[in-house]
Amino acid sequence: MNIIGNFIKGVINVTDKITGDDNPIEEQKEVLKNLLQSGKDTSFGKAYGFDSILENEDIQTIFKLNVPYFDYNEINVKWWHKLHEDQTDVTWPGSPDYFALSSGTTGKSSKRIPVTDEMIDSIKQAGIKQVLALSNFDLPADFFETGILMLGSSTDLIENNDHLEGEISGISASNIPSWFSGYYKPGKEIAKIEDWDDRVAKIAEKAPDWNIGALSGIPSWIELMLKEVIKKHNLNNIHDIWPNLQVYTSGGVAFRPYEKSFNALMGKPVAVIDTYLASEGFIAFQSRPETDAMKLVTDNGIYFEFVPFNPDYILDDGSLSQDAPSLSLSEVEKGQNYVLIISTVSGAWRYLIGDTVEFTDVDRAEIKITGRTKFFLNTVGSQLSVNKLDDALKDIMESFDMEIPEYTLCAKKYEDGFYHTWYLGTTSKQDSKEVAKKLDVSLKAANKNYKVARSKALKGVKVFMVDPEIFYTWNNRNKKKGGQVKMERVMKEEKFAEWEDFVKKQN
Structure with missing residues (x-):
């Protein structure tokens, strides 16, 4: 009898019932009020009149009238750079102990995003909420006695003057609660290994010693790790060594492109639960099995705003x-695409996180990530978001029975006009011209703007199929293997030229 597992499951079920129904709209009003109260005596709060904003009855409206939008470059140049010059109380009281390094998908030098003690606590609390939500997934008691393998970036953080730096997954893992350490794998020693390949090799070596019930990490790197474990121990699938694996907590990117290749590594189905942990905070998580949408964490130190997605609102630099x-x-509506704006307990104010989202259930505050503002493909008016690209790719995988865990594309200009030029990471031997035709048909059916563009300046689709390893090597070349790294889905022509030159050299 699983005494401990039954006890933990019982606590989760009771706690989830006691918490009752929430009220996201009222929670958000309270979060904004608390953020302004905390920030009013900072340099930022004084500059933008937080005291006077708090005197108004409708602080949400006055807040957006008084405070401009910021992206990373602007808030860093005007405010956050002062944190590296020994200044305190800049955009949040005191000075942060951590900075999250995030180079995103551009391969450029890392952003340094403040991570305060309040944000560490916010991330922990959101993690607890997600654990409590497991009561909705009807998992057996023995699941709660298994380990969770979290594959993120190294927890061996970099010391820089009076703070530590690293990716948010490494910062979070280095601050796990003591009660969780018994469940956490690969454990602190292995998690500190800086080199991703060395870390995965050690995980593969130790795999037989662990009873893993859950995995957590970005799909592409989880897949590579699972393949190494399977290869090391000559297995048919991962359930041969971890028979109690029942949950995969995905995050960072849409899971759909990876679904087929991920399932090929399994011996039986696992529950896939989406999360949205960004360098700027724990944004949302999937709270129920009836949907793959994620519930915004509306009561935990992050205030959300939503800008209706319109290409005219997005400047050339994103x-x-x-x-x-x-x-x-x-004020939001179901089914509309919005640019996500956040204000947080780390001193981000009306901050463009770079993602676009769509509400699937407004009352529950449930969203899906639909893409990136910089990855929106609007050359010659095609207006394609990443979720539309993912949908088309899923159609291709089903139609041709292919696995395509990675892809990238560009609206590239040839002598006769623009073509959407796709590189698909696959080992399939399908005819690329047939795949291109099907992609074109799928996109026309899914998006009227694309269909119009195809009748004008957009001449067609070109497809090149390359080994998925080329994508991983590309990221590794940019020192971005593992952790929170995500492949660029849409590239500008200059970057795409670098990519194509790189691919040629690999063949």
């Missing part, structure tokens, strides 16, 4: 026009 209107949670 930042947001100050004329773009923003909506609070009480």
Whole structure:
């Protein structure tokens, strides 16, 4: 009898019932009020009149009238750089103990995003909420006695003057609660290994010693790790060594492109639960099995605003026009695409996180990530978001029975006009011209703007199929293997030329 597992499951079920129904709209009003109260005596709060904002009855409206939008470059140049010059109380009281390094998908030098003690606590609390939500997934008691293998970046953080730096997954793992350490794998010693390949080799070596019930990490790197474990121990699938594996907590990117290749490594189905942990905070998590949408964490140190997605609002560098209107949670509509704006307990204010989202259930505050503002493909008016690209790719995988865990594309200009030029990471031997035709048909059916563009300046689709390893080697070349790293889905022509030159050299 699983005494401990039954006890833990019982606590989770009871706690989840006691918490009852929430009220996301009212929670968000309270979060904004608390953020302004905490920030009013900072340099930022004084500059933008937080005291006077708090005197108004409708602080949500006055807040957005008084405070401009910021992307990373602007808030760093105007404010956050002061944190590296021994200044305190800049955009949040005191100075942060951590900075999250995030180079995103551009391969450029890392951003340094403040991570305060309050944000560490916020991430922990959101993690607890997600654990409590497991009561909705009807997992057996023995699941709660298994380990969770979290594959993120190294927890061996970099000391830089008076703070530590690393990716947010490494910072989070280095601050796990003591009660969780018994469940956490690969454990602190292995998690500190800086080299990703060395860390995975050690995980593969220790795999037989662990009873893993859950995995957590970005799909592409989880897959590579699972393949190494399977190869090391000559297994048919991962359940041969971890028979109690029942849950995979995905995050960072849409799981759909990886679903087929991921399932090929399994011996039986596992529950896939999406999460949205960014360098700027724990944004959302999937709270129930009836949907793959994620519930915004609306009561935990992050205030959300939503700008209706309109290409005219997005500037060439991916930042947001100050004329773009923003909506609070009480004003959004289901099925609309929004640019996500956040204000946080780390001193980010009206901050463009770079993601676009769509509400699937407004009352529950449930969203899906639909893409990146910089990855929106609008050359010659095609207006394709990443979720539309993912949908088309899923159609291709089903139609041709292919596994395509990675892809990238560009609206590239040839002598006769623009073509959407796709590189698909696959070992399939399908005819690339047939795949291109099907992609074109799928995109026309899914998006009227694409269909119009195809009748004008957009001449067609070109497809090149390359080994998925080339994508991983590309990321490794940019020192971005493992951790929170995500492949660029849409590239500009200059970057795409680098990519194509790189691919040629690999063949």
